Amino acid sequence: MRIGNLAGRLVLVAEDRALDVAGASAGRFDPDPAAVYGVWDDFAAWAATVDVAGHPEAVAFAPADLGAPSPRPPQVIGVGLNYADHAAESGLPLPEVPVVFTKFPSSVAGPDVDVLLPGDTVDWEAELVVVIGRGGRDIPRAEVRSRIAGYTVGQDLSERTVQWQGTPAQFSMGKSYQNFAPTGPVLVTLDEFADPDRLAVSTTITAADGTRTRVQDGSTDQLIFDVTDLVARLSQTLELLPGDLVFTGTPPGVGMGMDPKRYLRDGETLTTEIEGIGTIVQRFHA
Ligand code: ZN
Numbered sequence: 001m002r003i004g005n006l007a008g009r010l011v012l013v014a015e016d017r018a019l020d021v022a023g024a025s026a027g028r029f030d031p032d033p034a035a036v037y038g039v040w041d042d043f044a045a046w047a048a049t050v051d052v053a054g055h056p057e058a059v060a061f062a063p064a065d066l067g068a069p070s071p072r073p074p075q076v077i078g079v080g081l082n083y084a085d086h087a088a089e090s091g092l093p094l095p096e097v098p099v100v101f102t103k104f105p106s107s108v109a110g111p112d113v114d115v116l117l118p119g120d121t122v123d124w125e126a127e128l129v130v131v132i133g134r135g136g137r138d139i140p141r142a143e144v145r146s147r148i149a150g151y152t153v154g155q156d157l158s159e160r161t162v163q164w165q166g167t168p169a170q171f172s173m174g175k176s177y178q179n180f181a182p183t184g185p186v187l188v189t190l191d192e193f194a195d196p197d198r199l200a201v202s203t204t205i206t207a208a209d210g211t212r213t214r215v216q217d218g219s220t221d222q223l224i225f226d227v228t229d230l231v232a233r234l235s236q237t238l239e240l241l242p243g244d245l246v247f248t249g250t251p252p253g254v255g256m257g258m259d260p261k262r263y264l265r266d267g268e269t270l271t272t273e274i275e276g277i278g279t280i281v282q283r284f285h286a
Helices: 033-047 084-089 141-147 227-235
Strands: 002-006 009-014 017-020 076-080 099-102 112-116 126-132 148-155 181-188 200-206 212-219 245-247 269-274 278-285
Touching: 002 017, 002 033, 009 033, 033 148, 112 181, 126 200, 126 227, 126 269, 141 148, 141 227, 148 269, 148 278, 181 245, 181 278, 227 245
Parallel strands: 076 245, 112 278
Antiparallel strands: 002 009, 002 181, 009 017, 076 099, 126 148, 126 245, 148 181, 200 212, 200 269, 269 278
């Protein structure tokens, strides 16, 4: 199943067609996409009975009208240094436990947005994002999959100067500017993937003159702490709530790791793709 947020309404998506959930369910489910995660198991059971592509109320839609699949997550959890090569390019040792920070929820945005650069050291981090369904505390590893709604694509945009300010550094502020947590284009349930633990992740920068440079090219099978491990461990401390987002970390190829360092500039566009989910795009302005 693929679901989206089409102009603020929950839809089921099949290729280029969208079906309004509130309409197709005769009001059983709320049109607000944020409301679905609290009734995820009921919703998933209903959605499994719906033929979206063949439904008479399914309509063509413009991808630019999609918003964040979970637009008001109670918590947005980030995991740092979760790929060995990215830890190396950051000049930091491999973590022995997940390195956890927050992106404040007001930074969440949809898949196609403009971003104002708050400084001249804004960096990209392509990430698989887990969206929590039923959630809970102390989730056993064997039950993690049933507590997840699905996966989406995210960018953990980071103002590096602010991220590393202070002693010890405080990651969360530099990662929480407006639109610094873009997500989408849709949420995909785990049954849709041949192998949900092996998905290609890439980032491409398009310069103002149209030149394209692929800067990140990784696979989620290289995660140090995989999705099952992360969700189980997080739930030992936090109650994971319906609609929460977990940014799982970024593969190598960020600007901070380049020599010389290279950051996002006015007029550039960032395109992030994850296999089996889709692409998100941000345009940057000074
Ligand atoms: Zn990150």
